[in-house]
Amino acid sequence: MRKPKAYVEVSCLCCGELGPHNGRGLRKTCYLRHFHAGTLDDFPPLGQTLTCLWRRENYAELRERNIPLREAAERLGVHQRTAERYEARLKAAA
Ligand SMILES: [Zn+2]
Secondary structure (H helix, E strand, O other), X not given: OOXXXXXXXXXXXXXXOEEEEEEOOEEHHHHHHHHHHOOHHHOOOOOOOHHHHHHHXXXXXXXXXXXXXXXXXXXXXXXXXXXXXXXXXXXXXX
């Protein structure tokens, strides 16, 4: 197993510069700048993005068609662990 990195490097959402990710797709310098300027709300928190919703919906659809969990995960390009979380969420919602 690879150790997780201390930080993730991102290409910043506002200026495209590379830097350590701080949150909302912004590098640290920019995150702090937007935080102090009160413009942080222009950048929605990650994890609530459309791609996330899109994957969950597609996952539900694949499972409805009796596609096995492992294969559904592969098709969506997510880790099996992630698919298991989607699965738990589906069951909770059912
Ligand atoms: Zn920036």
